[in-house]
Amino acid sequence: MREPLHPLSDLNGKPPGTTSWRGSITEAGSEMRSYYGRPIVKEPTWTWEIPTYFFTGGLAGASAVLSSAARVTGNEKLARTSLYIGAAADLVSPALLISDLGRPERFHHMLRVVKVTSPMNIGSWVLLVSGGASTTAAALQLLDRWKPLRIAASVVSALAGPPLATYTGVLIADTAVPVWHEGRHELPWIFGASAAASAGAAASMFVPPRAAGPARRLAVAGVLAEGALMSAMELRLGKVGEVYHQGQAGKLSWAAKGLAVAGAAVLAKGGRRSRGAAVLGGAMVCAGELCLRWTVFKAGFQSARDPKYVVESQRRRIRHEGTKATTKPGDSPAPPSRGA
Amino acid sequence: MNLLQDLLEPSGNPDGWDAYGDERKERVGFFTDTSVCIGCKACEVACKEWNVIPEDGRVWTGESYDHTSHLGANTWRHVAFVEQRKPLVGDGDGSTGLRWLMESDVCKHCTHAACLDVCPTGSLFRTEFGTVVVQQDICNGCGYCVPACPFGVLDKRHLEATTDPPPQGGRRPPSSSGRASPATPETLPAKFLGRKEDGRVWKCTLCYDRLKGGHEPACAKACPTKSIQFGPLEELRERADARLAKLEAEGWNGAQLYGRDPDDGVGGFGAFFLLLDEPEVYGLPPDPVVTTRDLPEMWTNMLAAAGALLAGVTALTLLGRRG
Numbered sequence: 001m002r003e004p005l006h007p008l009s010d011l012n013g014k015p016p017g018t019t020s021w022r023g024s025i026t027e028a029g030s031e032m033r034s035y036y037g038r039p040i041v042k043e044p045t046w047t048w049e050i051p052t053y054f055f056t057g058g059l060a061g062a063s064a065v066l067s068s069a070a071r072v073t074g075n076e077k078l079a080r081t082s083l084y085i086g087a088a089a090d091l092v093s094p095a096l097l098i099s100d101l102g103r104p105e106r107f108h109h110m111l112r113v114v115k116v117t118s119p120m121n122i123g124s125w126v127l128l129v130s131g132g133a134s135t136t137a138a139a140l141q142l143l144d145r146w147k148p149l150r151i152a153a154s155v156v157s158a159l160a161g162p163p164l165a166t167y168t169g170v171l172i173a174d175t176a177v178p179v180w181h182e183g184r185h186e187l188p189w190i191f192g193a194s195a196a197a198s199a200g201a202a203a204s205m206f207v208p209p210r211a212a213g214p215a216r217r218l219a220v221a222g223v224l225a226e227g228a229l230m231s232a233m234e235l236r237l238g239k240v241g242e243v244y245h246q247g248q249a250g251k252l253s254w255a256a257k258g259l260a261v262a263g264a265a266v267l268a269k270g271g272r273r274s275r276g277a278a279v280l281g282g283a284m285v286c287a288g289e290l291c292l293r294w295t296v297f298k299a300g301f302q303s304a305r306d307p308k309y310v311v312e313s314q315r316r317r318i319r320h321e322g323t324k325a326t327t328k329p330g331d332s333p334a335p336p337s338r339g340a
Numbered sequence: 341m342n343l344l345q346d347l348l349e350p351s352g353n354p355d356g357w358d359a360y361g362d363e364r365k366e367r368v369g370f371f372t373d374t375s376v377c378i379g380c381k382a383c384e385v386a387c388k389e390w391n392v393i394p395e396d397g398r399v400w401t402g403e404s405y406d407h408t409s410h411l412g413a414n415t416w417r418h419v420a421f422v423e424q425r426k427p428l429v430g431d432g433d434g435s436t437g438l439r440w441l442m443e444s445d446v447c448k449h450c451t452h453a454a455c456l457d458v459c460p461t462g463s464l465f466r467t468e469f470g471t472v473v474v475q476q477d478i479c480n481g482c483g484y485c486v487p488a489c490p491f492g493v494l495d496k497r498h499l500e501a502t503t504d505p506p507p508q509g510g511r512r513p514p515s516s517s518g519r520a521s522p523a524t525p526e527t528l529p530a531k532f533l534g535r536k537e538d539g540r541v542w543k544c545t546l547c548y549d550r551l552k553g554g555h556e557p558a559c560a561k562a563c564p565t566k567s568i569q570f571g572p573l574e575e576l577r578e579r580a581d582a583r584l585a586k587l588e589a590e591g592w593n594g595a596q597l598y599g600r601d602p603d604d605g606v607g608g609f610g611a612f613f614l615l616l617d618e619p620e621v622y623g624l625p626p627d628p629v630v631t632t633r634d635l636p637e638m639w640t641n642m643l644a645a646a647g648a649l650l651a652g653v654t655a656l657t658l659l660g661r662r663g
Contacts, residue, residue, distance in 0.1 A: 033618065033620050033621050034620055034621075034623065035420060035422070035620070035621065035622055035623030036401075036403045036406075036409075036623075038409060038410055038623055039410075039492060040491070040492055040620070040623060040624070040625050041487060041489070041490060041491070041492045041625075042412075042486045042487055042489065042492040042493075042494070042495055043486075043487065044483060044486055044487040045483035045486050045495070045496045046483055061649075062649065062653060065649065065650055065653040065654065066653055066657065069653055069654045069657035069658065070657055072657075072658075073657055073658060075657075100482075100483075101480050101481050101482055101539070102479075102480065102481015102482070102483065102496050102497075102535070102537070102538070102539025102540055102541070103479070103480045103481045103535070103539050103540060104480075104535065106461075106478075106479075106480035106481075107480060109461040109463070109478055109479075109480045110460050110461060110480070110482070112461060112462060112478075113460075113461065113462040115459075115460065115462065116639075117347055117457040117458065117632055117635060118457065118458045118459060118460045118484070119458070119635075119638075120458065120460040120482060120484050121460035121461075124460060158650075159650075161649075161650075162645075162646035162647070162649040162650045163642070163643075163646045165646070165649055166642050166645045166646045166649060167642055167646075169642065169645070170635075170638045170639065170641075170642045173631075173634075173638055174458060174488065174631050174632060174634075174635055174638060175454075175458075175484075175487040175488045175631055176454065176487060176488060176489060176490040176492075176628075176631055177487045180487075181631055181634070184634060184637075184638050184641070185641060188638075188641055188642040188645040188646075189641075189645045189648070191645075192645045192646065192648065192649040193649075195649065196649060196652060196653055199653070214656055214657040214659070217656045217659070218653060218656050218657070221652070221656060225652075300487075304487060307620070307623070310625055311620045311625070311626060314625055314626045314627035314628075315626055315627075317627050318626060318627050323604070323605060323627050323629075324601075324604065324626070324627055325598055325599055325601070325604040325605065325606075325619065325625075325626065325627055325628055326596045326597065326598050326615075326618075326619065326626070327584070327596060327597040327598075327600050327601050328595075328596045328597075329584060329585070329587075329588035329595065329596075330588075
């Protein structure tokens with residue numbers, strides 16, 4: 001039934017696999033068809049605050065862990081600095097999120113329910129706990145008071161930090177955006193590695209090189225892990241993964257890789273001896289991680305915009321798994337609904 | 341939480357519907373039979389009128405007779421127009437071989453609704469009729485439901501902000517119909533923390549207010565050809581099966597039901613369709629899946645990643661002690 005029915009099909013010269021229509025007359029012929037090339041799923045309405053928050057939330061979460069771990073090893077300088085960095089990032093994060101809302105004055109509606117089916121709801125609670133704990137710990141550190149409470153707050157923030165750094169991967173994977181949903185296996189890991197890299201890099205900038213060894217190692221390890229995980233995700237994504245090499249996502253991806261790898265190299269090579277190198281390398285890695293979050297963000301928009309990514313991935317599923325949403329004449333009669 | 345339970349063991353009923361107990365009403369929906377649609381757009385107009393949806397600009401698209409283009413915050417019924425070089429029935433009469441497909445699209449009111457699952461405020465909820473509705477006094481415009489919907493139904497309204505309609509018994513211009521009135525100068529407040537736009541998410545409510553009053557939704561009421569049929573879902577499914585069998589017997593090209601089967605990726609649509617070509621031709625996804633179906637696995641995966649982050653950072657710091 002699907003063969004070309006008219007010799008004029010594809011006269012507009014568009015390659016098969018893209019929208020095929022002349023004027024408003026759709027021509028049969030190519031398997032991939034669309035409604036005037038219009039998107040099937042909506043692009044998110046999220047603006048610049050969201051990818052920026054992915055960065056600051058990750059920085060806050062991983063810094064809390066770094067701070068507590070450094071304190072255990074007696075590295076007081078690193079512990080304090082990471083505590084302050086984490087608390088600052090935890091303060092900026094809710095401001096960014098609230099600013100993105102269509103109705104910012106209703107931000108507290110996020111906390112009127114606890115809903116595990118909504119990663120954004122769970123994330124709001126995690127941010128509340130993590131941010132509350134890390135800012136409490138930082139304030140008490142500044143005031144140098146109530147040590148037991150400060151330690152308790154630090155422990156809470158160190159435990160809430162990793163979920164804060166990784167849930168954002170679930171947040172975007174739990175959508176109909178093809179490149180995000182199909183990347184669900186790797187995204188939390190990528191965001192976790194990126195968070196580790198940024199926490200290490202930020203601490204390397206503000207801690208004297210002698211005390212910043214663990215931070216530099218963390219930055220380098222985070223950059224390496226994230227590179228490997230990104231490659232793994234692209235392998236899994238296949239065709240839809242091409243958006244990571246196109247348009248804004250493609251440019252950002254180069255910037256992210258270049259800055260992170262070069263920054264890690266500067267940190268590894270000169271960070272131990274030169275404070276200048278540590279600041280430069282740390283800043284480059286942080287910028288690279290911010291670009292990485294933007295890369296993933298933009299790739300999602302690009303994959304939502306073009307209906308071919310939705311149709312092709314679903315058609316592949318239909319071919320391989322036999323799932324479908326249509327009932328055609330001759331199909332075995334649909335089973336009676338289980339409910340209703 | 342019963343939503344979580346529905347994720348882990350889908351019951352086949354709409355998520356959250358069973359919670360109504362005795363107050364649960366029969367599940368209702370739409371069967372949109374595109375084979376009798378004449379593209380008059382009475383549904384679009386009736387929907388806009390009844391639900392007081394603001395005008396959102398007039399655009400000449402050049403895409404057949406379609407100038408609304410897609411569902412969104414200000415379009416809850418959208419009539420798609422497709423012109424094809426293909427006869428309507430069998431091989432046709434050999435002359436034009438042209439057919440004009442029209443389809444009135446609408447929110448699918450999924451059995452497993454991603455928008456409802458991901459809504460962080462509980463603004464989106466399941467009604468006693470099994471439909472999915474946004475509570476406008478709760479929505480804070482986070483926008484999560486927008487990319488979560490596999491059909492691209494929901495969107496944020498970027499038009500000028502208005503207050504919520506006055507509550508029952510509140511001040512409102514004289515109106516016998518009892519429906520919300522458009523914003524008048526005295527109901528216009530203000531800016532919301534500096535925002536001028538409405539900023540909330542809007543979509544089809546399946547005329548929740550009309551259902552409560554025992555009326556059928558405005559679009560179905562206005563449809564002159566019964567292309568939009570409203571009723572109990574089970575009954576609609578039977579009607580659709582009979583219609584499909586009839587079109588098959590008459591040799592219509594490409595006739596198929598879309599969203600009728602409760603075993604599809606969203607558990608069946610509350611508003612399903614009879615189409616005359618593949619879903620993507622009308623801008624619909626061929627195999628929509630509720631994204632939260634994979635959420636239990638995603639949460640497990642995230643916990644593993646978080647654990648690895650905790651262990652990794654700790655290990656690298658402890659190593660530093662020795663080195």
